[in-house]
Amino acid sequence: MHSTAEENYIKAIYKLSGAGVSAVSTTALSEMLETKPASVSDMLRKLSAKDLVHYVKYHGVQLTQEGQRVALKIIRKHRLWEVFLVQKLHFTWDEVHDVAEQMEHVKSELLTQRLDEFLGHPRVDPHGDPIPTEAGELPEVEQRALATLAIDQKGVVCRVKDTQPAFLQYLNRMGIQIGSQLQVVDKIAYDNSLEINIDKNKSVILSSDVLEKIFVINP
Amino acid sequence: MHSTAEENYIKAIYKLSGAGVSAVSTTALSEMLETKPASVSDMLRKLSAKDLVHYVKYHGVQLTQEGQRVALKIIRKHRLWEVFLVQKLHFTWDEVHDVAEQMEHVKSELLTQRLDEFLGHPRVDPHGDPIPTEAGELPEVEQRALATLAIDQKGVVCRVKDTQPAFLQYLNRMGIQIGSQLQVVDKIAYDNSLEINIDKNKSVILSSDVLEKIFVINP
DNA sequence: ATAAAAGTTTAGGGAAGTCTAAATGTTTTT
DNA sequence: AAAAACATTTAGACTTCCCTAAACTTTTAT
Ligand SMILES: [Mn+2]
Ligand SMILES: [Mn+2]
Ligand SMILES: [Mn+2]
Ligand SMILES: [Mn+2]
Numbered sequence: 001m002h003s004t005a006e007e008n009y010i011k012a013i014y015k016l017s018g019a020g021v022s023a024v025s026t027t028a029l030s031e032m033l034e035t036k037p038a039s040v041s042d043m044l045r046k047l048s049a050k051d052l053v054h055y056v057k058y059h060g061v062q063l064t065q066e067g068q069r070v071a072l073k074i075i076r077k078h079r080l081w082e083v084f085l086v087q088k089l090h091f092t093w094d095e096v097h098d099v100a101e102q103m104e105h106v107k108s109e110l111l112t113q114r115l116d117e118f119l120g121h122p123r124v125d126p127h128g129d130p131i132p133t134e135a136g137e138l139p140e141v142e143q144r145a146l147a148t149l150a151i152d153q154k155g156v157v158c159r160v161k162d163t164q165p166a167f168l169q170y171l172n173r174m175g176i177q178i179g180s181q182l183q184v185v186d187k188i189a190y191d192n193s194l195e196i197n198i199d200k201n202k203s204v205i206l207s208s209d210v211l212e213k214i215f216v217i218n219p
Numbered sequence: 220m221h222s223t224a225e226e227n228y229i230k231a232i233y234k235l236s237g238a239g240v241s242a243v244s245t246t247a248l249s250e251m252l253e254t255k256p257a258s259v260s261d262m263l264r265k266l267s268a269k270d271l272v273h274y275v276k277y278h279g280v281q282l283t284q285e286g287q288r289v290a291l292k293i294i295r296k297h298r299l300w301e302v303f304l305v306q307k308l309h310f311t312w313d314e315v316h317d318v319a320e321q322m323e324h325v326k327s328e329l330l331t332q333r334l335d336e337f338l339g340h341p342r343v344d345p346h347g348d349p350i351p352t353e354a355g356e357l358p359e360v361e362q363r364a365l366a367t368l369a370i371d372q373k374g375v376v377c378r379v380k381d382t383q384p385a386f387l388q389y390l391n392r393m394g395i396q397i398g399s400q401l402q403v404v405d406k407i408a409y410d411n412s413l414e415i416n417i418d419k420n421k422s423v424i425l426s427s428d429v430l431e432k433i434f435v436i437n438p
Numbered sequence: 439a440t441a442a443a444a445g446t447t448t449a450g451g452g453a454a455g456t457c458t459a460a461a462t463g464t465t466t467t468t
Numbered sequence: 469a470a471a472a473a474c475a476t477t478t479a480g481a482c483t484t485c486c487c488t489a490a491a492c493t494t495t496t497a498t
Contacts, residue, residue, distance in 0.1 A: 085330075088337055089330070089334065090333065091329070091333070095329065099325065099329075099330055102324075103322070103325055105321075106321045106322055106325075107321065108317075108318045108321075110310070110318075111304075111308070114309065114310070115308060117308075118307055
């Protein structure tokens with residue numbers, strides 16, 4: 001079918017195609033994939049020939065219908081394996097990503113189906129990211145970045161958007177996990193950091209960088 | 220560490236190095252790996268440079284101590300995943316091999332350890348093949364090929380030595396699985412086939428080819 | 439509106455892994 | 469003990485994916 005390299009490019013294009021992004025740039029891809037822009041150009045030509053992307057030289061790339069279908073399948077596998085690793089093999093949420101990066105490329109429709117059943121059709125992975133359904137739907141839940149909360153407002157952590165172990169370990173040390181009850185205690189206008197109370201217990205100061213990566217739903 | 224291709228060569232050399240085999244030939248490897256002999260020569264030079272094999276041009280190849288260690292690790296992963304697929308995901312024994320061929324290359328010590336724990340430290344895979352321990356031991360159980368049984372002798376199926384789905388599906392149709400109680404009813408000297416009674420129920424004729432691939436322990 | 443800067447593609451090439459064809463070594467046959 | 473047959477290696481080439489350097493296009497600044 002598709003090579004691991006192709007799958008990684010498709011996934012990267014998908015991830016960089018957020019809301020209001022008309023096309024993904026060569027540089028953005030080269031940064032995400034840690035390759036040189038020249039290598040990206042090369043691969044885009046190939047993906048375009050396979051009709052997985054719409055590619056206009058010098059003007060970026062977009063996934064085709066088929067490209068999106070492929071992307072969601074890989075993301076589905078990645079997230080299902082992350083759930084497996086945490087729920088069945090007792091990995092911590094900072095240990096799963098690199099392993100799932102490998103397992104997501106194992107090819108077997110039956111495997112994905114059975115894994116999904118075995119896990120009880122989970123809706124989200126250990127980082128709160130939604131799991132695409134077998135039909136290729138990706139149900140998004142209403143949620144807001146912690147950074148957008150006003151003083152005294154509360155929220156329950158439902159998602160964290162950074163897969164780096166260092167970031168997740170930092171949250172561990174702060175005592176923040178999916179389901180944590182947070183409340184904004186104070187706002188430091190100087191650098192847009194917030195003082196946040198965790199589970200009606202201790203309070204910590206979180207930088208605006210971190211606040212943008214933590215998502216909450218209303219209490 | 221090692222590439223998937225290298226791992227597959229090492230595993231193939233291991234599998235062809237049965238008892239009393241001093242060195243594995245280029246042709247034997249090329250057949251097992253479905254590549255051309257020229258490609259094998261090439262790879263043997265590389266594995267030799269990495270000290271994973273002892274290679275003497277024109278005289279075959281043997282695994283080094285380190286090569287054996289690597290081989291057993293891959294086989295351990297392969298067989299653990301096969302157990303997982305059958306016991307947890309309800310795959311049949313003819314469906315697991317190809318998927319395990321992919322999963323055996325996922326790199327993570329933690330994953331292998333945890334998978335082993337999760338499965339309760341199984342000793343054999345769904346085909347009765349022993350699973351190398353974490354320490355790299357491969358405990359072999361006393362067993363004999365069904366072909367070696369005399370008339371009236373009994374045996375319990377403990378292992379089948381052919382991973383091809385077609386063979387395993389044939390055994391399914393015969394009603395033979397691990398644990399089946401077999402008894403030799405008659406011997407057909409003409410072609411060395413045997414009439415075998417299965418679980419004190421129906422009897423079937425098995426060709427000598429098949430008899431060499433089924434292993435039993437004494438009743 | 440041009441020139442400079444930034445971004446992107448093309449050209450040429452390398453490593454891994456494979457192939458075919460030719461050369462070479464080993465084994466078997468006569 | 470050659471000759472023939474067979475096995476193996478070497479030579480040269482191809483594909484995939486990546487790189488550096490140079491050329492080209494688009495954007496930004498003057
Ligand atoms: Mn992940
Ligand atoms: Mn995740
Ligand atoms: Mn197998
Ligand atoms: Mn097996």
